[in-house]
Amino acid sequence: MHRLIAGAVAALALSGAASAADLKICVEGAYAPFSETAPDGSVVGFDIDIANALCAEIGQSCEMVKTDWDGIIPALLEKKCDAIVASMSITEDRKQVIDFTKKYYNTPARFVAREGTEMTDTPEGLKGKLVGVQRGTIHQAFMEGEFPDVNLVLYASQDEAYLDLVSGRIDAVIADSIAVDEGFLKTDAGKGYAFFGEPYSIPEYHGEGAGIGVRKEDTELRDQLSSAIDAIRASGEYETIQAKYFDFDIYGD
Amino acid sequence: MQKLLDYGPLLLGGAVTTICLAVLSLLLATLLGGWGARAKLLRPRGDPLNKGLIRLQARVATAYTTLARGIPDLVLMLILYFGGQRALNWVTELAGLDTLEFSKFLAGTLAIGLLYGAYLTETFRGAWLAVAKGQGEAAEALGLRGLRAFRLVLFPQFVRHALPGYGNVWQVLVKSTAVVSVIGLEDLVGLANDVGKSQRDPFLFMLVVIVVYLGITSVSGWGFNRLERYYSRGMR
Amino acid sequence: MRFDLVFEHWDLFARGVVTTLELVALSLAVGFCIALPCGLALARGHRSARLIRAYVYVFRGTPLLVQTYLFYYGLGVTLGQYDWVRDSLFWPFLRDAWWIALLVFSLNSGAYATEIIRGAVITIPRGELEAARALGLSDRQVDFLVLIPSALRRALPQYGNEVVFMLHGSVVAGVITIQDIFGVTQTFRARYYVAYEGFLTAAALYMAITFVIVLIFRQLEKRYLAHLGLSR
Numbered sequence: 002m003h004r005l006i007a008g009a010v011a012a013l014a015l016s017g018a019a020s021a022a023d024l025k026i027c028v029e030g031a032y033a034p035f036s037e038t039a040p041d042g043s044v045v046g047f048d049i050d051i052a053n054a055l056c057a058e059i060g061q062s063c064e065m066v067k068t069d070w071d072g073i074i075p076a077l078l079e080k081k082c083d084a085i086v087a088s089m090s091i092t093e094d095r096k097q098v099i100d101f102t103k104k105y106y107n108t109p110a111r112f113v114a115r116e117g118t119e120m121t122d123t124p125e126g127l128k129g130k131l132v133g134v135q136r137g138t139i140h141q142a143f144m145e146g147e148f149p150d151v152n153l154v155l156y157a158s159q160d161e162a163y164l165d166l167v168s169g170r171i172d173a174v175i176a177d178s179i180a181v182d183e184g185f186l187k188t189d190a191g192k193g194y195a196f197f198g199e200p201y202s203i204p205e206y207h208g209e210g211a212g213i214g215v216r217k218e219d220t221e222l223r224d225q226l227s228s229a230i231d232a233i234r235a236s237g238e239y240e241t242i243q244a245k246y247f248d249f250d251i252y253g254d
Numbered sequence: 255m256q257k258l259l260d261y262g263p264l265l266l267g268g269a270v271t272t273i274c275l276a277v278l279s280l281l282l283a284t285l286l287g288g289w290g291a292r293a294k295l296l297r298p299r300g301d302p303l304n305k306g307l308i309r310l311q312a313r314v315a316t317a318y319t320t321l322a323r324g325i326p327d328l329v330l331m332l333i334l335y336f337g338g339q340r341a342l343n344w345v346t347e348l349a350g351l352d353t354l355e356f357s358k359f360l361a362g363t364l365a366i367g368l369l370y371g372a373y374l375t376e377t378f379r380g381a382w383l384a385v386a387k388g389q390g391e392a393a394e395a396l397g398l399r400g401l402r403a404f405r406l407v408l409f410p411q412f413v414r415h416a417l418p419g420y421g422n423v424w425q426v427l428v429k430s431t432a433v434v435s436v437i438g439l440e441d442l443v444g445l446a447n448d449v450g451k452s453q454r455d456p457f458l459f460m461l462v463v464i465v466v467y468l469g470i471t472s473v474s475g476w477g478f479n480r481l482e483r484y485y486s487r488g489m490r
Numbered sequence: 491m492r493f494d495l496v497f498e499h500w501d502l503f504a505r506g507v508v509t510t511l512e513l514v515a516l517s518l519a520v521g522f523c524i525a526l527p528c529g530l531a532l533a534r535g536h537r538s539a540r541l542i543r544a545y546v547y548v549f550r551g552t553p554l555l556v557q558t559y560l561f562y563y564g565l566g567v568t569l570g571q572y573d574w575v576r577d578s579l580f581w582p583f584l585r586d587a588w589w590i591a592l593l594v595f596s597l598n599s600g601a602y603a604t605e606i607i608r609g610a611v612i613t614i615p616r617g618e619l620e621a622a623r624a625l626g627l628s629d630r631q632v633d634f635l636v637l638i639p640s641a642l643r644r645a646l647p648q649y650g651n652e653v654v655f656m657l658h659g660s661v662v663a664g665v666i667t668i669q670d671i672f673g674v675t676q677t678f679r680a681r682y683y684v685a686y687e688g689f690l691t692a693a694a695l696y697m698a699i700t701f702v703i704v705l706i707f708r709q710l711e712k713r714y715l716a717h718l719g720l721s722r
Contacts, residue, residue: 038448042264042440069438071676072336075685079339080353098683137680154667155677160451164563165667168570170585190454324697326658328672329689336685425550426655432553436665443556456563463556464548471551 122198282367287374529607
């Protein structure tokens with residue numbers, strides 16, 4: 002009980018004279034298996050392992066800051082953290098506001114719905130259907146651009162979109178194929194659901210893969226992190242982390 | 255049921271955060287309400303500069319209560335959460351310090367305190383006006399002056415008039431704390447929402463939240479009733 | 491500050507305003523229809539008073555956000571897993587976040603308004619009703635010609651506050667995927683990566699609507715409460 006009260010009071014204060022860590026990393030925590038919240042409240046997943054490996058590589062101590070997707074770029078810009086490791090795709094749109102390292106993985110997007118659905122991934126096949134996407138993602142931009150007649154339902158997190166797909170509120174979801182496969186289809190909740198249509202990877206919408214976001218003025222950090230990505234790929238550490246979550250290569254070519 | 259037991263300690267921690275948030279917001283709202291009521295009640299007097307200052311305060315207080323009652327709590331919270339960080343960065347950069355974090359808890363406390371301070375301004379103003387004018391003079395006739403007259407005669411009567419309104423504001427304020435979860439604070443609602451979703455049983459966890467809030471509002475409702483009775487004990 | 495982005499996407503915000511106004515107005519209307527009979531029944535100690543008291547207690551004692559989550563996830567996620575629910579007549583309503591919000595907001599507003607109407611009814615001076623009876627009006631006539639109109643007039647100032655509270659409470663709709671003012675603001679933030687511009691715009695919009703509501707109620711009070719000498 003004392004610890005609970007102490008914890009709550011500590012949360013109150015302007016969390017101290019900046020944390021002891023050199024770098025604060027914004028992560029999301031609702032995007033399994035890349036980033037999910039463990040029962041004890043900590044954030045775990047591929048993104049977090051990669052972030053820790055990169056920090057070790059550049060010799061900095063890091064602290065993960067759980068941040069809602071909606072506010073993740075504003076949080077970086079307001080210096081609530083120094084880098085975003087949240088499976089964020091490198092797009093022209095985002096490059097207007099922040100800078101990215103090179104990609105650390107690249108996988109295509111895909112639709113998911115109830116098994117045996119009659120829907121097809123054409124503008125006619127999805128016309129008037131309710132499709133869920135996480136707002137502010139490449140998937141929202143893609144759907145608005147290529148499927149204007151679809152009724153888009155916008156969610157704050159990917160988890161919420163899955164919940165409403167299972168409850169039947171929406172007819173389909175489009176998201177990163179690996180996130181859907183590992184974070185939904187392979188779980189109990191995803192039984193009876195399957196992909197449909199083609200995998201999509203259109204540079205105009207989907208960018209060039211997921212990178213690490215940094216503030217535009219932090220060019221040094223950006224370059225350090227970019228070469229650290231090369232370094233952990235060369236040392237085999239990347240593959241070790243990847244093997245914990247996937248049985249195939251997600252780096253892409 | 256097992257799920258509830260597993261996550262019980264976590265939710266209890268969330269409830270503590272919620273209660274801390276509510277109490278601190280009420281404290282801030284009370285201070286702001288006290289200032290606002292005083293600013294609105296003071297009559298301009300003294301030299302021109304002093305008069306001007308008192309008038310200015312009254313204007314600021316009026317603008318504050320009008321504006322604060324026009325904005326939803328959640329919107330103000332988000333503005334403070336991001337705006338507060340920008341302001342804080344500006345200060346720390348000027349002072350040459352490291353970046354400090356403007357926490358969600360702080361943003362929530364400030365937003366709720368600011369909003370309900372406006373309501374308490376009106377409550378306090380009304381209660382002060384309800385204390386009969388003659389009371390101050392009567393106290394003086396008894397030889398009580400200044401602070402002692404205030405403490406022994408005026409304040410208890412002021413409390414009696416202010417308590418019902420104060421209790422109402424508290425009840426609304428407690429419920430207002432729920433929305434802090436939307437900016438990501440891990441209070442009772444935020445935790446129950448997260449856990450409920452990950453355990454695929456949001457209904458069960460939200461029911462627990464309902465029960466806890468009913469508990470808080472019922473217990474405090476009972477407490478305020480006792481207080482009201484205590485402060486009106488001379489008034490049968 | 492990038493308010494140019496706000497102006498460029500003004501239609502987004504305009505749609506948000508329409509959704510908010512629609513939702514709030516309908517919820518208030520339905521809530522009022524719940525509150526009138528419930529408030530009268532409470533004031534008179536009708537048989538159903540206990541049940542109504544329980545309803546009012548639960549809805550006034552808990553946050554609107556939690557009520558909304560409970561209905562949205564409870565009715566949607568918990569029930570939606572069953573095919574018989576999905577095949578039922580109600581599913582198109584249960585499925586839609588908009589109808590869920592309307593349902594919860596109406597019940598919530600109904601609970602607060604019940605309490606307001608009860609308070610107004612019990613403060614009507616006895617003489618007013620006795621005078622009506624002395625004129626030979628039947629019980630029904632007393633209710634509809636004297637008691638209810640008089641109670642509603644007395645309830646006006648408090649009901650005005652309730653309308654403002656409902657408007658401010660309606661931000662919750664934006665949390666369950668509805669594109670109301672708050673919902674479009676979140677979409678705007680996620681899409682264009684600017685934190686305050688959208689929220690400042692939302693604050694200004696809510697404030698403008700609040701002032702219009704306050705003005706309307708001030709006029710109504712002037713008109714309908716003049717005889718009580720209560721109007722400001």
